[in-house]
Amino acid sequence: MPDWSYHPLKKFLLDNINPKTGREFIHKSMSTIASIPGGRSLIGFLGHMKPSRDLHKEINHTRFSSPIGLSGQIDPNLSGINAFQELGFGFIEIGPIVINEPREQEEPRRKNDHILFSNHQEKIPLKLAIKKLTNLNMQIPIFAKIDEQATRNEWNLIVQHLTPFVDGFIGTSEQINLYINKSEISFGRPFYASFSEDEIYNKELWKLIQQPYVAGILVNAPYHTEDNYWREVDNANELLVKVVKQVKNLHPELIVITSGGVETPEEACSLVHAGADLLMLTDGYVRAGMNDYYSKKSNLVKSNNGFGHLCSASPS
Numbered sequence: 001m002p003d004w005s006y007h008p009l010k011k012f013l014l015d016n017i018n019p020k021t022g023r024e025f026i027h028k029s030m031s032t033i034a035s036i037p038g039g040r041s042l043i044g045f046l047g048h049m050k051p052s053r054d055l056h057k058e059i060n061h062t063r064f065s066s067p068i069g070l071s072g073q074i075d076p077n078l079s080g081i082n083a084f085q086e087l088g089f090g091f092i093e094i095g096p097i098v099i100n101e102p103r104e105q106e107e108p109r110r111k112n113d114h115i116l117f118s119n120h121q122e123k124i125p126l127k128l129a130i131k132k133l134t135n136l137n138m139q140i141p142i143f144a145k146i147d148e149q150a151t152r153n154e155w156n157l158i159v160q161h162l163t164p165f166v167d168g169f170i171g172t173s174e175q176i177n178l179y180i181n182k183s184e185i186s187f188g189r190p191f192y193a194s195f196s197e198d199e200i201y202n203k204e205l206w207k208l209i210q211q212p213y214v215a216g217i218l219v220n221a222p223y224h225t226e227d228n229y230w231r232e233v234d235n236a237n238e239l240l241v242k243v244v245k246q247v248k249n250l251h252p253e254l255i256v257i258t259s260g261g262v263e264t265p266e267e268a269c270s271l272v273h274a275g276a277d278l279l280m281l282t283d284g285y286v287r288a289g290m291n292d293y294y295s296k297k298s299n300l301v302k303s304n305n306g307f308g309h310l311c312s313a314s315p316s
Contacts, residue, residue, distance in 0.1 A: 026080070030080055030082075030083035031079060031080050031081070031082040031083045051065045051066035051068075051088050051090060055067060055090070057277075059216075059255055059277055059278065060168070060190040060215050060216070060255065062141050062167045062168070062190075063141075064090040064091055064140075064141060064278065065090045065140060066088060066089065066090030067090055067272065067276070067277065067278050067279060068088070068089060068090055068268065068278075068279060068280075068281065069089055069090055069091040069092060069093060069143075069278060069279070069280045069281070070084055070089050070091075070092050070093065070280060070281055070285065071093050071259055071260070071280040071281060071282040072092075072093040072094050072095045072096065072124075072145055073108075073117060073121070073282050073283070074281070074282065074283075074285060074286065075092075075094075076121070076122035076123065076124055077122070077124060077128075078094060078124060078128075078129065078132040078133075081094070081132065081136065081138075082136055085138060085139055085140045089140060090140060090141075090278070091140050091141040091142065091143060091167075091278065092138075092140060092141075092142050092143070093142075093143045093144075093145055093170070093259075093280055094124065094129060094133075094142060094143070094144055094145065094166075095123070095124060095129075095144055095145030095146065095147070095170070096121070096123045096124070096145050096146065096147035096148070097123070097124060097125075097126055097129055097144055097145065097146050097147060097150075097158050097162065098123045098124070098125055098126065098147045098149075098150065098154070099125065099126055099150075099154045099157060099158070100125060101123070101125045101128075102120070102123055104120045105118075105120055105121070105122050105123065106118035106120045106121070106122075106228075107122060108121075108283075109229065111226075111231075114231045114283070115231065115283035115286055116226060116229035116230065116231050117229060117230055117231065117283070118228060118229055119225070119228045119229065119230065120228070123147055126157065126158055126161060126162070129144075129162065129165075130161060130162070130165070133162075133165040133166075134165075141166075141167035141168070142165065142166045142167055143166065143167065143168045143169070143170055143192070144158070144162050144165075144166040144168070144169050144170065145169075145170040145171075145194075146158050146159075146169060146170065146171045146175065148171075148172045148175070150171075150175065152178070152179050155171070155175060155179045156179070159189075163188075163189055166189065167189065167190075168189055168190045168191070168192060168215070169189060169190075169191050169192070170191075170192045170194050170218055171191065171192075171193065171194065172193070172194050173193040173194065173195060173199070173208050176191055176193045176208065176213070176214060177208050180213050190215030190216070191213060191214060191215055192214070192215055192216050192217060192218050192255075192257060193208060193209060193214055193216075193217050193218070194217070194218045194220065195217055195218065195219055195220065196219075196220050196222070197219060197220065197221065197222040197239055197240065197243055198222070200217075200219060200243055200246075200247065209251070209254065215255060216254060216255025216256060216257060216277070217247070217254065217255070217256055217257070218256075218257040218258070218259055219240065219243055219244065219247070219256065219257070219258050219259070220258075220259045220260060221233075221236040221237075221239075221240055221258070221259060221260030221261035221282070222236055222239050222240075223236070223260075231283070232260050232261065232282070232283065232284075236260060236261035237261040237262060237263075237267040237270060237271070239261070240258050240260075240261040240271060240274075240276075241270050241271060241274045242274075244256055244258065244271060244274040244275050244276050245274045245275060247275070248274065248275030252275075255277050255278075256275060256276050256277055256278075257276070257277065257278040257279065257280065258271055258276045258278075258279045258280065259279075259280045259282060260280070260281075260282040260283070260284065261284070262279060262281055262282075262284045262285075263284035264284075267284075
């Protein structure tokens with residue numbers, strides 16, 4: 001969030017209430033401002049986060065004002081989606097999308113300087129997602145991530161009902177391989193196969209991405225687990241850069257999206273230089289804000305205007 005929106009409240013939010021409560025408070029507050037007449041212009045005026053025109057690009061017939069997007073991990077309830085499009089993001093991921101809300105869901109927790117996500121992460125039911133999206137005037141693309149446990153019937157329902165609202169779908173390689181049919185291809189929405197960093201080296205999976213119904217791949221930052229929670233490894237950016245370079249060297253035409261592994265503009269640019277077409281911020285977006293409070297460093301979300309100039313430098 002822009003500095004003016006959270007600095008007066010940030011110490012209270014970080015030190016006295018749990019992460020989910022703080023997250024929902026900030027997201028709903030920003031969305032409320034964005035919903036009132038003139039609210040979006042106010043956010044843009046005070047935040048100065050409109051992406052530079054140099055960042056505009058078109059991928060799979062979809063126009064992106066910036067290659068930087070926001071992962072659904074950050075706003076699983078879509079409580080802040082109305083405001084995020086005013087904060088310089090070029091696209092938003094929603095999900096994981098499920099048919100019925102899981103009985104067991106655990107919110108993220110904070111440990112030292114890390115955000116830990118539960119193996120039973122928060123998910124958004126299809127009906128709630130539709131309700132939220134119906135009432136929005138979205139001006140940036142939306143990708144829907146389908147829950148990895150979704151069955152074929154659930155997959156079909158999610159794709160069918162969300163197609164009018166989203167610009168693409170993200171599923172596991174197994175789901176896309178087994179579930180996609182010709183009728184879904186005719187919907188005109190691209191499908192992106194999600195891989196972990198180590199799965200990308202499985203040669204059998206390369207057969208999948210060469211299919212005409214696969215528009216590109218999403219590579220997730222490597223992580224390790226702690227009890228029933230997980231977090232990105234400390235050198236996630238370095239490992240992602242290596243993977244993206246290798247993928248692009250083999251298949252330069254393939255659209256590559258990364259998720260995670262970014263906390264600073266420099267790390268984002270390293271992925272762009274490696275060949276990433278789009279990148280989604282995850283916990284690095286939150287941690288950059290936390291570090292900004294304690295050390296007065298610049299916040300990642302404020303850097304979209306300077307991002308184009310920084311990334312225009314020659315790759316290292």
